[in-house]
Amino acid sequence: MNDPVDVLIIGAGASGAAVAWSLAETKMHILCLEQGGWMNPATYPSAGRDWEARVFADYSPSPNIRARPEDYPINDDNSPIKVVNFNGVGGGTIMYTAHFPRLHPSDFRVKSLDGVAEDWPIDYDTLVPFFEENDRMMGVSGLAGDPGVPPRNPPMPPLPLGRSGPLLGAAMNRLGWHWWPSDTTVATVDYEGRARCINLGHCTPACAQGSKASTDITYWPVARRAGVELRTHCRVREITTNEDGMAAGVVYYDENGVEQFQAAEVVVLACNGVGTPRLLLNSTSGRFPNGLANSSGLVGKNLMFHPYAQVYGYVDAATDSNRAPPTCLWSKEFYETDRSRGFVRGYTFQFGRGVGPVAEAVASEAKGILPWGTGHHAAFRRLNGHRLGLSAICEDLPEEHNRVTLDPVLKDTSGIPAPRIDYRIGDNTARMMEHGIARAKDILAAAGASEICVNSPILYGGWHLLGTARMGFDPARSVVNEWGRSHDVKNLFIVDGSVFVTSGGVNPTSTIQALALYIADQMKERLANLFD
Amino acid sequence: MSTDAPLTQVERDDLRAICGIIIPASAEFDVPGADDPAIQADIVATLGRDAGHVRDALDQLGALAGQPFAGLDPARREAVALQLRAAGGAAVATLTRVVLQCYYRDDRVVRSLGLEPRPPYPKGHVLEEGDWSLLDPVRARPPMWRRA
Numbered sequence: 001m002n003d004p005v006d007v008l009i010i011g012a013g014a015s016g017a018a019v020a021w022s023l024a025e026t027k028m029h030i031l032c033l034e035q036g037g038w039m040n041p042a043t044y045p046s047a048g049r050d051w052e053a054r055v056f057a058d059y060s061p062s063p064n065i066r067a068r069p070e071d072y073p074i075n076d077d078n079s080p081i082k083v084v085n086f087n088g089v090g091g092g093t094i095m096y097t098a099h100f101p102r103l104h105p106s107d108f109r110v111k112s113l114d115g116v117a118e119d120w121p122i123d124y125d126t127l128v129p130f131f132e133e134n135d136r137m138m139g140v141s142g143l144a145g146d147p148g149v150p151p152r153n154p155p156m157p158p159l160p161l162g163r164s165g166p167l168l169g170a171a172m173n174r175l176g177w178h179w180w181p182s183d184t185t186v187a188t189v190d191y192e193g194r195a196r197c198i199n200l201g202h203c204t205p206a207c208a209q210g211s212k213a214s215t216d217i218t219y220w221p222v223a224r225r226a227g228v229e230l231r232t233h234c235r236v237r238e239i240t241t242n243e244d245g246m247a248a249g250v251v252y253y254d255e256n257g258v259e260q261f262q263a264a265e266v267v268v269l270a271c272n273g274v275g276t277p278r279l280l281l282n283s284t285s286g287r288f289p290n291g292l293a294n295s296s297g298l299v300g301k302n303l304m305f306h307p308y309a310q311v312y313g314y315v316d317a318a319t320d321s322n323r324a325p326p327t328c329l330w331s332k333e334f335y336e337t338d339r340s341r342g343f344v345r346g347y348t349f350q351f352g353r354g355v356g357p358v359a360e361a362v363a364s365e366a367k368g369i370l371p372w373g374t375g376h377h378a379a380f381r382r383l384n385g386h387r388l389g390l391s392a393i394c395e396d397l398p399e400e401h402n403r404v405t406l407d408p409v410l411k412d413t414s415g416i417p418a419p420r421i422d423y424r425i426g427d428n429t430a431r432m433m434e435h436g437i438a439r440a441k442d443i444l445a446a447a448g449a450s451e452i453c454v455n456s457p458i459l460y461g462g463w464h465l466l467g468t469a470r471m472g473f474d475p476a477r478s479v480v481n482e483w484g485r486s487h488d489v490k491n492l493f494i495v496d497g498s499v500f501v502t503s504g505g506v507n508p509t510s511t512i513q514a515l516a517l518y519i520a521d522q523m524k525e526r527l528a529n530l531f532d
Numbered sequence: 533m534s535t536d537a538p539l540t541q542v543e544r545d546d547l548r549a550i551c552g553i554i555i556p557a558s559a560e561f562d563v564p565g566a567d568d569p570a571i572q573a574d575i576v577a578t579l580g581r582d583a584g585h586v587r588d589a590l591d592q593l594g595a596l597a598g599q600p601f602a603g604l605d606p607a608r609r610e611a612v613a614l615q616l617r618a619a620g621g622a623a624v625a626t627l628t629r630v631v632l633q634c635y636y637r638d639d640r641v642v643r644s645l646g647l648e649p650r651p652p653y654p655k656g657h658v659l660e661e662g663d664w665s666l667l668d669p670v671r672a673r674p675p676m677w678r679r680a
Contacts, residue, residue: 044653046651046652046653047651047653047654048651049637049649049650049651050578050633050637051651051652052633052636052637053578053633053634053637056582056629056633057580057581057582104677104678105677105678105679105680106677106678106680108680109680112680113678113680123680124680145671147670147671147673147674147675147676147677148676148677149677150677159659160659160660160661160662161660161661161662161663161664161666162659162660162662163660163662165662166662166663166666169666169667170666172670173666173669173670178670178673178676179670180667180670181667197656198654198655198656198657199656199657199658199659200652200653200656200657201652201656201657202652208652208653208654209653209654209656320659322652322657323657323658323659324657324659332676332677335677336676336677336678337678357636357642357645357647358632358633358636358637361632361633361635361636362628362629362632362633365628365632366625366628372553372554372555372613372617373553373554373556373610374556374558376554376555376556377555377558377560377561377563378561381561381645384645385645
């Protein structure tokens with residue numbers, strides 16, 4: 001029998017780490033259960049000669065391909081975009097590109113401004129202090145003065161432009177379009193014990209140098225020193241409730257596969273947009289037959305991905321290839337609504353620097369531009385190290401038919417029902433993607449690129465898992481209230497991407513973590529009457 | 533799906549033969565083909581989770597050839613290889629990827645590309661600063677985000 005705790009956090013990723021750190025100052029007994037383990041940077045792909053090959057195996061972004069013991073399977077057959085995630089201390093921050101934009105002010109007012117979806121119950125200004133706190137904790141590099149976004153002051157200077165940045169920037173200038181060096185969580189100077197980036201260039205499948213911020217090396221060391229307990233290799237099966245309809249604790253399987261019960265006064269869910277609804281839907285009882293916190297029927301619905309329209313081509317000049325972090329520039333030229341484009345809302349362009357030789361060979365062979373036979377070598381030398389590319393990160397609007405449910409057959413290695421994804425790209429988003437492809441081709445043409453290739457959507461591009469337990473004032477139209485507490489279960493909180501009302505058109509980790517810090521702050525302010 | 537058992541000699545012979553067609557040796561670029569013994573050894577030793585798909589692709593290759601692929605004359609091999617590539621599918625894609633990922637990490641091949649045969653860590657790379665004056669026209673723009 002485990003001793004009861006005051007606060008039980010499920011998931012040690014982007015949001016779980018942030019909320020644990022923030023709540024630690026209360027001196028409550030805080031425990032986090034994480035189904036994965038601690039990562040060992042010495043074994044990361046960039047430390048070995050097979051660094052590129054491992055992206056197709058144990059460092060695939062897809063849990064279905066990666067199939068580590070810590071992963072759970074996901075039935076995403078009925079989706080043109082496959083779910084990608086990572087399970088371990090640090091969660092998705094272990095395997096993200098470290099691109100770190102914030103949602104824009106307009107993203108919180110889509111109904112009022114553009115007549116679609118719903119407004120958030122909070123606004124951008126509410127989150128500003130938490131964005132800033134998170135920038136400091138994660139360590140953000142970037143350049144102030146961007147006219148495309150509200151003012152912010154990244155604590156570290158931006159990544160160099162390298163070879164690719166000037167080629168892209170000059171092309172954007174020819175077109176008269178906005179561009180700016182991206183905010184990233186790659187340390188460009190030594191920062192809070194993290195060594196500066198040395199351009200391993202293979203950032204996404206984890207950083208062996210420790211320059212890329214993942215929460216195992218940012219929030220967690222501080223939170224644990226402050227007294228937070230982190231228990232790894234513990235897979236939660238369900239949240240249980242008591243006779244008052246309050247969360248009583250969780251049933252989980254420990255590192256030996258032994259079933260355990262952990263009682264808690266407060267339960268905080270931080271499993272992101274697929275894991276969180278999966279756990280709620282698996283937590284059924286006589287009082288909550290359709291899953292916990294689901295009186296609205298919206299748990300699992302309104303899944304949003306950010307479909308990516310990727311376009312790339314090849315220039316005569318040498319590009320950065322794998323010699324630098326993939327994050328480079330962003331453009332907000334097409335972010336805000338302009339109805340003359342044929343859609344509402346918009347997208348960010350995220351510019352890349354190129355890829356390594358194996359990735360180039362595999363992709364180009366599949367596209368048919370790298371032949372078999374005698375022409376292979378000359379073609380490869382024309383392509384390798386000459387790629388310029390960009391992706392339109394398109395805002396996905398909430399639609400209830402896009403959802404996470406429980407698969408009737410598929411289970412994880414603990415016998416827990418696995419999630420099933422049913423998703424299709426909406427009409428507005430599809431038009432946005434076409435626009436993004438056309439404008440990306442304009443940009444590549446201005447850069448002098450040829451042999452243009454398109455991946456739309458990026459198949460294994462379901463990085464951003466949002467909207468499946470959204471926040472709102474109305475219990476009939478939302479799962480949690482405006483400060484993250486379940487409408488139905490007053491000691492249950494959700495702090496991850498599930499609570500997004502709309503998706504914006506940016507990578508969401510910065511906003512997810514700011515939300516987690518905001519919710520933690522709300523909890524601290526209301527401790528005396530948290531359950532009222 | 534085939535088993536993950538080691539490849540048979542016939543399968544190894546066919547693998548080497550198709551590798552030589554996918555990436556032949558080149559005197560012009562001073563590189564071995566993918567049928568080079570060291571590259572073949574790397575492919576076979578690191579098949580791992582891809583073994584089933586690779587074996588399926590080799591089975592497909594044998595079926596198209598009507599006999600062991602390696603026993604065909606060179607012209608017929610080329611024709612059958614083209615058929616295999618045109619057929620596509622997950623098994624063929626895996627076979628091709630396995631060949632490419634081993635070929636493009638071979639020391640001789642990597643050097644021929646002007647790169648150092650080493651992992652990214654711990655040496656890393658040097659990244660040029662680039663021309664920051666390119667940002668000047670963007671800096672001059674008024675704010676373009678919507679206040680809400």
